[in-house]
Amino acid sequence: MTPSTKLIGILLGGIGTLAIYSFLYKENRFYRLFEHIFIGVATGWLVVTTFRDFLFPKFLTPLWERGFTGLVFRLNAGAFEGQGAAGEFVKRVADASWYPTQYLWLIPAMFGCLYYTIYSRRHNWMARLVIGFGIGIGGGAAFEGFFSEYLPQIFAAFRPLLVFKSGGGIDVNLSVLNLVITLSMLSTMIYFLFTIDRHKFNLESTASAGRLLMMVSFGAVFGSTVTARLALLIERLQFLVYKWSIAWVDLYHLFAGGGPPNGV
Amino acid sequence: MTPDTPRRTVLDFIANLDRRFVYFLTAVVMLIPIVSKLEFRPPMMLQAEKLFNYVEDLAREPNKRVVMISLDWGPQTAPELRPATLAFLKHVMYRRIPVVVLTLLNDGRGFTEVVPPEAAKVVEDARRAEGVPANEIEVLYGRDWINLGYRFGFSDAIRGMAGNLIEYVRSDTKRKPLEEYEIMRNVKGADSFSLMVEVTGSVGIFPAWLQWFKQTRTMRFALGCTSISVPESYTYLDSGQLVGLFEGITGAAAYERLLSERLGLSPSRDTFQAMTTQMFGQGLIVLLVIVGNVAYFMLQRRKARESTT
Amino acid sequence: MTKYRLIVLVTFLGGLYFFFRFFLPPHYGGDYLISKQTWVSQVLNVMGAVAVGLGVINIGMVYGRRVVRKEKEWPESLALLIAFVTTLVFGFGDMVYRDQNTIWNAVYEDIIFSGIFTSLGTAVFSLLAFYITQAAFRAFRVRSTEAALIMASALLIMLGALPIPVLENVIPVWLGEFRTWILTGVNVGVQRAVLLGAGTAGLIMAVRMWFSLDRSAFGGRGAGA
Numbered sequence: 053m054t055p056s057t058k059l060i061g062i063l064l065g066g067i068g069t070l071a072i073y074s075f076l077y078k079e080n081r082f083y084r085l086f087e088h089i090f091i092g093v094a095t096g097w098l099v100v101t102t103f104r105d106f107l108f109p110k111f112l113t114p115l116w117e118r119g120f121t122g123l124v125f126r127l128n129a130g131a132f133e134g135q136g137a138a139g140e141f142v143k144r145v146a147d148a149s150w151y152p153t154q155y156l157w158l159i160p161a162m163f164g165c166l167y168y169t170i171y172s173r174r175h176n177w178m179a180r181l182v183i184g185f186g187i188g189i190g191g192g193a194a195f196e197g198f199f200s201e202y203l204p205q206i207f208a209a210f211r212p213l214l215v216f217k218s219g220g221g222i223d224v225n226l227s228v229l230n231l232v233i234t235l236s237m238l239s240t241m242i243y244f245l246f247t248i249d250r251h252k253f254n255l256e257s258t259a260s261a262g263r264l265l266m267m268v269s270f271g272a273v274f275g276s277t278v279t280a281r282l283a284l285l286i287e288r289l290q291f292l293v294y295k296w297s298i299a300w301v302d303l304y305h306l307f308a309g310g311g312p313p314n315g316v
Numbered sequence: 317m318t319p320d321t322p323r324r325t326v327l328d329f330i331a332n333l334d335r336r337f338v339y340f341l342t343a344v345v346m347l348i349p350i351v352s353k354l355e356f357r358p359p360m361m362l363q364a365e366k367l368f369n370y371v372e373d374l375a376r377e378p379n380k381r382v383v384m385i386s387l388d389w390g391p392q393t394a395p396e397l398r399p400a401t402l403a404f405l406k407h408v409m410y411r412r413i414p415v416v417v418l419t420l421l422n423d424g425r426g427f428t429e430v431v432p433p434e435a436a437k438v439v440e441d442a443r444r445a446e447g448v449p450a451n452e453i454e455v456l457y458g459r460d461w462i463n464l465g466y467r468f469g470f471s472d473a474i475r476g477m478a479g480n481l482i483e484y485v486r487s488d489t490k491r492k493p494l495e496e497y498e499i500m501r502n503v504k505g506a507d508s509f510s511l512m513v514e515v516t517g518s519v520g521i522f523p524a525w526l527q528w529f530k531q532t533r534t535m536r537f538a539l540g541c542t543s544i545s546v547p548e549s550y551t552y553l554d555s556g557q558l559v560g561l562f563e564g565i566t567g568a569a570a571y572e573r574l575l576s577e578r579l580g581l582s583p584s585r586d587t588f589q590a591m592t593t594q595m596f597g598q599g600l601i602v603l604l605v606i607v608g609n610v611a612y613f614m615l616q617r618r619k620a621r622e623s624t625t
Numbered sequence: 626m627t628k629y630r631l632i633v634l635v636t637f638l639g640g641l642y643f644f645f646r647f648f649l650p651p652h653y654g655g656d657y658l659i660s661k662q663t664w665v666s667q668v669l670n671v672m673g674a675v676a677v678g679l680g681v682i683n684i685g686m687v688y689g690r691r692v693v694r695k696e697k698e699w700p701e702s703l704a705l706l707i708a709f710v711t712t713l714v715f716g717f718g719d720m721v722y723r724d725q726n727t728i729w730n731a732v733y734e735d736i737i738f739s740g741i742f743t744s745l746g747t748a749v750f751s752l753l754a755f756y757i758t759q760a761a762f763r764a765f766r767v768r769s770t771e772a773a774l775i776m777a778s779a780l781l782i783m784l785g786a787l788p789i790p791v792l793e794n795v796i797p798v799w800l801g802e803f804r805t806w807i808l809t810g811v812n813v814g815v816q817r818a819v820l821l822g823a824g825t826a827g828l829i830m831a832v833r834m835w836f837s838l839d840r841s842a843f844g845g846r847g848a849g850a
Contacts, residue, residue, distance in 0.1 A: 056731075056735075057728075057731040057732055057734075057735035057736050058735045058739075060735070060736055060740065061735040061736040061739045061740025061741075062739075062740065063740075064736060064740040064741060064744070065739065065740045065741065065743070065744030065745075066744070068740075068741060068744050068745045068748065069744055069745070069747075069748040072745060072748040072749055072752065073748065073752070075752065076336065076339045076752070076755055077336060081701070084698065084701050085700075085701050085704055086745060087701075087745075087749070088698075088701040088702065088704050088705040088708070089704050089705065089708040089741065089745070090708075090741065090742070090745035090746065090749065091705055091708075092684075092704070092705035092706065092707070092708030092709035092712065093708045093709070093712050093737060093741050093742050093745075094742065094746070095680055095681075095684055095709055095712075096708065096709045096710070096711070096712025096713050096716065097422065097423070097712055097716070097737075097738070097742055098422050098677070098680060099677055099680065099681060099713060099716075100712065100713060100716030100717065100720070101422035101425050101466055101716075102422065102468060102674055102677040103677065103717075103720075104716070104717075104720040105422075105425065105465055105466040105467075105468060106466075106468035106469075106670065106674050107674050107675070107677070108720070109487070109491065110486075110667070110670070110671075111671055111674065157668075157671060160668045160669075160671045160672045161671050161672070161675050163672055164671060164672035164673065164674070164675040164676055165675050165676075167675075167676040167679055168676075168678065168679065168682075170679075171682065177628045177632070180632050181631065181632055181635050182672070182676075184632045184633070184635050184636035184639065184837075185635050185636065185638070185639040185672075186639065186673075187636055187639065187834045187835065188635070188636040188637055188638060188639025188640040188641075188835050189639045189640055189642075189643060189669065190640070190831050190834070190835070191636075191639075191640040191831045191832055191834055191835020191836070192639065192640025192641060192642065192643035192644040192835060193471070193640070193643040194827070194828050194831035194832060194835075195643075195644065195647050195648070195828070196527065196528075196643060196646070196647040197523075197524075197527040197528070198824060198825075198827075198828045199647075200526060200527040200528070200530065201523050201526045201527050201824065202820070202821060202824045202825075204555040204556065204557050205551060205555050205557075205817055205820060205821060205824075206821065207555070208551075208554055208555035208556065208817070209817060209821075229806075229809065229810055232810040232811060232814065233554070233810060233811075233813050233814040233817075234814065235814065236810070236811045236813070236814025236815050236818070237814035237815070237817050237818045238814075238818075240814065240815045240818035240819065241818045241821075241822065244818075244822060263771070264770070264771065264774060265811050265814070265815055266815050267771045267772075267774040267775050267778070268774055268775075268778045268807060268811045268812070268815070269547060269778075269811055269812045269815035269816060270775055270778075271774060271775035271776065271777065271778025271779040271782070272547045272778050272779070272782045272807055272808060272812050273544070273547045274775060274778075274779045275778065275779035275780065275781070275782030275783040276543040276544055276545075276546045276547055276564075276782060277543070277544050277757075278598065278601055278757055278761075278779070278783060279543035279564060279565075279566070279594065279598065279783060279786070280396060280517075280542045280543035280544045280564060281750075281751075281753045281754040281757050282346075282593075282594050282597040282598065282754050282757075283395045283396045283542075283543070283564065283565045283590065283594065284392070284395050284396075284747055284750050284751035284753070284754060285342075285346060285597070285751040285754035285755070286346065286350075286395060286565075286590045286593045286594060286597070287394070287395030287590070287747055287751070288395075288744075288747055288748055288751045289343070289346055289347055289350050289593070290350055290586060290589070290590070290593075291744070293347070293350050293351060294350075333762070335759050335763075338755075338758055338759050338762055339755045339758070339759065341758075342754065342755055342758045343755075356788040357788055358788050359786060359787070359788050359801060361786070362805060390746065391742060391743040391744075391745075391746030391747050392746050392747060392749075392750045393750075394743065394747060395747060423746075426734065426738045426739075426742075426743075468670055468673070468674055469666065469669065469670040469673060469674075472665075472666040472669045472670050472673075473666065473670070475662055475665075475666045476662065476663045476666030476667065476670075478662070479659065479660070479662035479663045479666075480663050483663050484663045484666060484667065490724070491723075546808070547808060547812050547816055548816050548820070550808050550809060550812055550813050550816065551813050551816045551817045551820055553809075554809065554813045554817075563786070566786045591787075591788060592788065594787070595787045595788060597754070597758075598783045598784070598787060600758065601757065601758055601761045601783070602780060602783065602784070604758060604761045604762040605761045605762070605765050605776065605780075607762070608761065608762040608763065608765065608766070609765070609766060609767050612766055
C-alpha cells in the first residue's frame, strides 16, 4: 500500500522542522539542506502563483484569445466564406474575439521587461527607467496616502483634556487618559526636535520625560514581540506532537497491513 | 581538585549556562501543556469583544451587506493569524453575512482555499446540532462566501478593487465571472462593503488598505495582526480607523470564547491550548529574566568584593 | 536627451496620474481620473508581473554557478534547484488539472505547500522563540532607569493577557487593566508621535525621489548620463 500524499507531506514537514531545529545545537548540513529546499520551494511558489493567478488569466489568455486567435480567424475568414456552418463559425469568432486594442497591453509589458536589461552592462540604464517610474508612482501617490492615513491621526491627536459626563460632572478616567496621551505625544515629539536649542526653551525635562515614556511604549512592543515569537514555536510543537507522531503510527500500520488507523 | 582551583558555585553555573540548555528548557516547558493537553479559559480582550459586537450589529441589518476579509499572511505568521481568520469566518458564516475572501500575498493563496471551508464545516455542524432545517444548514459557495484568490500588485490591487471590484477582478478562483454569483450582485467598489477585515503580519499592507480602500461612514475597518503590531494598532483604534482588533493569538482565543459562550459554536481547541502554552512560555521568560538579572547583580557584587580584598 | 534626463523625466511622469487624481477637483478632471483607476492598476500590475523572471534568473545565476563549478555547498544548491524546478512542474501541473484531484494537485497541495512550504516556513521563524528566551536570560539586564521601565512595561504587557486560572479574579484583572491602560494611554501617545513623524518624513522623501532630488536610488548623479 502506498502512503497518501497527505501522510508524506506531514512526515516531510516534521523531518524538515527537526532539521531546522538541529541548527540550535550546531550548524550542520542537514539544516542547510532543508534551508535550501525551502528557498527553492518558496521561489518556485512565487513564480507559479504570479503566473497562474495573474499573468496567465489576466494578460496572456486575453492577449491570445482576443488578440492573436481572433486575428488568425479574421485573416482566414475569407477562405471559409460560403462554406456553410464552418464559414459562419469562423466569421462569428473573428468578429467576436478580435480586439486590436488588446495588443496595447504589450506596451506596459515591454516596458516592464526593461527590468531584464539590468543584466547587461551596456543597457542597464534602461532598467532604471522602470525603477524610476515606480519611484515616481510612489511619489505621486504619497500625498493621497499620507492624508488618507494620517489625517485621522492628526484629528485624534487633538483631544479634550477635561471630559464631561453626559449627566454632568467630570469623567476623571477619560480626562486623565486624554491628558496622558497628549503629554506622551508632545514630549515624544519634543524629544525628536534636534533643530532647536532645548536648553534655551526649557524643554530638556520635557524631552527627558518623552524618552522615559518612549521606554514604556518600547517595552510594550518588546512584550508583544515575545508573545508573537512564542506562538510560532507553539504551532510547530503542536504539529510535531499531534500530527507528526501520529503520522508515523499510520505509516507503520500502512506497511504492517490494515491501513492507517487515523485515516491520513 | 587542587587547593588553587576556585570553587564553582551555583552562581557560576547559572552565569556559564550553555545556551543549548536554555533552548532545551524552552522546548520542555512548552511541551508540558501540549503533551498533557492542558487548557485554560482565555481572558476576555476588549478589542476582540468590540469587533464581535460590531459583527453582531451588522447581522441585525435587514439587508446584510457583504464583508471582505483579506488573508494577507503566510506560513510564517499562520500560527497567530489563522486562528483569528477562522474565528471571524465562523462568526460571519454563522450569522449568514456574505463574505468575500482574498489575499494580496502569494504565500496566502493556499490558505484562502483551506480556511473558509474549515469554518463552514464548523458552522454547518453547529446548525445541524441546533436542528436547523436541512435546506438552511449548508454554507454555500457563491451565496455565503466567495474566494477571489491571490490578487497581484499590493497597492495597485487595492486601488483597482476600491474603484470597481468586479471590473478589476473579473473572476474568482474557479474562473467563473463574478457577475454570475449571487453574493456579488450589489458589489461595486469599497462602498459596497460594510466591513473590511485585514489579517496580516506584514508591515505596510494595512496602511495601504487604509490609504486606498477608503473608509466611509458605512464601510469600516478591522484588523487581525500579530502581537508585534499590537502597540502600533492601538493608534488606529484610538483614532477610530479601526472598529476592533485581533491581538494575535490572544485576541483570537478571546473571540473563540465569545463564539462559544454567546453563539454556542464549538471553539477551536488548538487556539485555547496555544494560549495556555503561551502562558508557560511567557512564565519561563519572566523567570529567566529575573534569574538572569539576579545572577548578574550578585556576580557584580562578588567581583566588587573580590577587587577590594 | 541624455539618459539621465530621460530617467528623471520618466520618474516624474510616473507620479503625475496619482498627483492629479488627488488634487484635481471632481469637475475639473478629478472624477475622470478616478474612473480610470481600475485600468491604471491593471497596467501597473502587468508592468510588475512580467518581472517575475528576475527571480528565476537570479536563482539560476547564483545557485546554478555553484553547482556547475562545484563550489562550496554545491549539493545544497543542487537541492535548491531541484526543489525549485519540482515546484514549477507540479505547480503548472496543478494549474492544468485544476480542481481534478489528480496526482499533480495532491503533490502540489499536500507535499509542496502543506508539507514543505508551510512547515519549513514556520519552523525557520519559530527559531526566534528560542533566541528570545536565550536573550531573556543573557542579554536583558536592568542596568538603568530606561531598561527598568522597558522591562516593567514588557512584563505587564505579557502577563496582562494571560489566563492565570489560580488568580483569575484577583491579580490578572488588575494586570489586564494595567495592560490596557499602558496600551491605550502612553503607548498611543508615543506611537502616534513616531507615526506622524515617520509619515511626514516618508512623504518628504517620496516627493524628493519623485523630483529626483534624491538620487540614491539611481546610483548617484551622472549614472547613465
